[in-house]
Amino acid sequence: ITQQIGATFFPISTIRDQTKDLYRFLNQTMAAKIPGLLIIDTPGHESFANLRARGSNLCDIAILVIDIMHGIEPQTIESIRLLKAKRTPFIVALNKIDRVNNWNSTKNLSFRLSLQNQPPEAKSDFNTRVAHVIAQLGAEAELNTQLYYKNKDFRKYVSIVPTSASTGEGISDLMMLLIQLTQKYQGKKIGVKDHLECSVLDVKKSESLGNTLDVVLVNGELREGDSIVLCGLYGPIQTTVKVLMTPKPLRESRVHNDFVVHKHVKASAGIRIAAPGLEDAVAGTSLLVVDPSNETAVNEARSIVQSELTSILERVKPKTTGVFVHASTLGSLEAILHFFNTSDIPVAFAGIGPIGKNQMLQASTMFEQKPYNSYPERRVILAFDVKVSEEAKEMAEQAKIPVFTADIIYHLQERFKNHVDSIKKTLREEAESKIVFPVVLNILPDFVFRKKSPIVLGVKVVEGSLKVGTPLLALKTLESQVFIGKVVGLEVDKKERNEAHIGEEVCIRIEQHAKEHQVLYGRQFDHKNQLVSRVSSQSIEALVE
Incomplete structure (x- = not known):
């Protein structure tokens, strides 16, 4: 699962080369009017709706990836809901066909040609799995779907393209369909516009360039020397573009370091920007170009970009006795807060x-507040997809503040949950050691086996529950009691037990502390006295907690 948006450019020359065998099979020729495809890869986790929302705002058409072996998952439903809400057209890439039973893979072959090469058992398993996914999408997502080459109405049915990211099978079918649908149904919408639309995907540090930005330029143009305004952790950042770079075709901006330097770049493109003062830039926000001489426009731009961060941080309640969270991007933070x-x-x-x-000093100060004494399990730092310095780790260890890191949100939640369960178990055990439950016992006079410590006798539980560790009093009167010791053993039919309940007759062993005045059965108490538990105020407080 990825947690940041990445961008890869596929030039039309590459697409033409990858699809030539498919077009030959179909006896067609490619009529491409676009320069290529910019593929924006977004996270698959269902809690990244906000990050995906930014991605879908940037796109003309979407590819929804579904694993043919597992069918639809929670993130599939969430993605469909998001795409429908934004009225974004999409196609389904039914991935991992190479794992279909007895599938014979041919690297980079079109799906239509690959399917012809499959044995009957592979075709049968494939058809069964496709039918299952189509039924799932209809029942759980209210979505009409059809294999793309069987789809006669692209407005009514969403096309499914079987693919394998591992072997490259079906990728040519996917590319062909993307170009055909966008050119046929979107027309002017896919044309590049003059006004700037640019989003910051990530902030990276380069040894040669210092802090850089990975951005997606959807519309407009960026030039070396442009004055840009973007969101910063501590306020708007205004700086000047020093270097503009794009990854070589088929290289992803999020991963690879093989870049080409430009004086200016036109949309659409994934771009890396080098500029001063980017160390506090916030990923997942907008980037604007301004005229530095127009003070009104600059102030308006600063207000616009910073409002994105402010709106997210306003959801956090500083007075809450809660955890300390750090994330890598604004989208990640927004998602994790949700x-x-x-x-x-x-x-x-x-x-x-x-x-x-x-950050550690800030967290330590926060956790020293009195309310955290009642919620020790919340004295924790949750770091999502961010680095924790060695100095910070040492400080956390000294202050006994747990720091949990993860790059998958479920893992972070699981570690926090295990931490909470561990704390609560320890507190429960401590409390139980102090708790004395009410109990009333009648002594069975025919079953008195030892009259001095350890006293051994038979009793019947009249009220409440008797547990090992219960301190007992012998009632003389309501105002007069004799402490006879603590229950250290309990047996029923010669079998050790930890507790006994109403109506049960059990044999108990009662020990007295050596320093305490020794109480004897038959002298200070006998079967005429009921035995009751000694419940202290401390025990009542522990029971309430």
């Missing part, structure tokens, strides 16, 4: 970027 809110995990502080000395 996920924690639905999981009933209170957040007292949320930030973006790595965790170092300053």
Whole structure:
């Protein structure tokens, strides 16, 4: 599962080369009017709706990936809901066909040609799985779907393209369909516009260039020397573009380091920008170009970009006794706050970027507040897809503040849940050691085996529950009792037990502390006295907790 948006450009020359065998099979020729495809890869986790929302805002058509072996999952439903809400056209890539039973893979072959080469058992398994996915999409997502080459009405049915990311099978079918649908049904919509639309995907540090931005330019143009405004952790950032770079075709901006330098870049493109003062830039926000001489326009731009961060941080309630959260991007932070809110995990502080000395000092100060004495399980730092410095780790160890890191949100939630369960178990065990449950016992006079410590006798539980560890009093009167010791053993039919309940007759062993005045059966108490548990105020408080 990825947690950031990445971009890869596929030039039309590459697409033409990849689809030539398919077009030959179909006896058609490619009529491409576009320069290529910019593929934006977004996270698959269902809690990244906000990050995906930014991605879908950037796109003309979407590819919804479904694993043919597993069918639809929660994130599939969430993605369909999001795409429908934004009225974004999409096709389904039914991935991992190479795992179909007895499938014979041929690298980079079109699906139509690959299917012809399959044995009967592979075709049968494939058809069964496709039918299952189509039925799932209809029942759970209210979506009409059909294999793309059987689809006679693209407006009524969503096309399914079987693919394998591992072997490259079906990728040519996918490319062909993307170009055909966008050119046929979207027309002017896919044309590049003059006004700038640019989103920051990630903030990276380069040894040669310092801090850089990975952005997606959807519309407009960026030039070397442009004055840009973007969101910063501590306020708007205004700086000047020093270097513009794009990954070589088929290289992803999120991963690879093989770039080409440009003086200017036109949309659409994935771009890496080098500029001063980017260390506090917030990924997942808008980037605007301004005229530095127009003060009104600059101030308006600064207000626009910063409002994106402000709207997210306003969801955090600083006075809440909650956890300390840091995430890598604004989208990640937005998603994790939404996920924690639905999981009933209170957040007292949320930030973006790595965790170092300053963040640890801030967390330590926050956790020293008195309300945290009642919620020790919330004295924890949750770091999502961010680095924690060695100094910060040492500080956390000294302050006994757990720091949980993960790059998959479920793992972070699971670690926090295990931490909470462990804390609560320890507190419960401590409380149980102090708790004395009410109990009333009648002594069975025919079953008195030992009259001095350890006293051994038979009793019947009249009220409440008797547990090992219960301190007992012998009632003389309501105002007068004799402490006879603590139950250290309990047997029924010569079998050890930890507790006994109303109506049960059991044999108990009662020990007295050596320093205490020794109480003897038959002298200070006998079968005429009921035995009751000694319940202290401390025990009542522990029971309430």
